[in-house]
Amino acid sequence: MINIFFLDHQSALSHIDPNQIDSLTIDINQYEDKCRYSDVNLLIFTHILTIFSKLKYLNFGLFFDSFQRLSFGNSPPATIFSSTLLELHVSLIDFTDCLYLLDGRFSQLHTLRVKTVHDHSTHTILNNKVNYNYFQ
Amino acid sequence: MNQSIVQLDDLPDEILMIILKKLWNIRVLYSLIGINKKLDRIACDPVFTKYLSLVNGSSDDSVCPLPDIVLNRFCSQILPKIHHHIQQLDLESSTMERILSTTSYPNLHSLRLFKLYAKTAVSLFTSKTAVYFSTFESCF
DSSP: OEEEEEEEOOOGGGGSOGGGOOEEEEEEEEOSOGGGHHHHHHHHHHHHHHHOTTOOEEEEOOOTTSSOOBOOTTSOOTTOOBSSOOEEEEEEEEHHHHHHHTSSSBTTOOEEEEEEEEOOOSOOOOOOOSOOSEEO | OGGGOOOGGGSOHHHHHHHHTTSOHHHHHHHHTTTOHHHHHHHTSHHHHSEEEOSBOSSGGGOBOOOHHHHHHIIIIIHHHHGGGOOEEEEEHHHHHHHHHHSOOTTOOEEEEEEEEHHHHHHHHHSEEEEEEESOGGGO
């Protein structure tokens, strides 16, 4: 169980209009609490998609050995979607998480680059509503 | 003999551009901005000011901040002069806030942030600072 409390402060990004950013690369390499890295990553990933509403390119997780991996558990939050994103690079824990990303929530996506830590899937959902031209 | 010495800014713009394009643009900006009007104009060309990687280290794995002396000059003199040309910025954790708050970046559309602390990343994208309390004491 983890509780996250927020204290108001001025973000460094408050100097920039999020709508002007169409390409974003985020490299997180230091986790204060390594046990909960997955929750923290999901929180950050979700907020990025919400705040940067015109994003076309997102690179979330550059290094295979970093803790910057995403896992969606039984279902990803409905807030994970984008109608502008064209290219997504992510590191995922499980291949099932990859299938979640392909269920139509990214309607314009044409390039998905994924690194997975485990290649076994305990369950699969596949409701692919989008024609993807390129799968890397 | 002295009359035959050609100084850098005696060279035509085209030749200067060919030479300077071979150099790291951060070094070009750091060396030339503020010297004289001609070198200012050349250094402010989009070739040198469109994409700024304000970090040290070429490979992603060895990213570290620019030296203080370089960063100080960028924040006080260079960025306020070229800010409207900048379209892409590479920043790292410890100097990111300072660089972003130095000036406005009206044409910035691409941002690459390296070596972030998870806590910093949460606070960046939620406009709030997260304080974690976990019941798993073994995690700490």
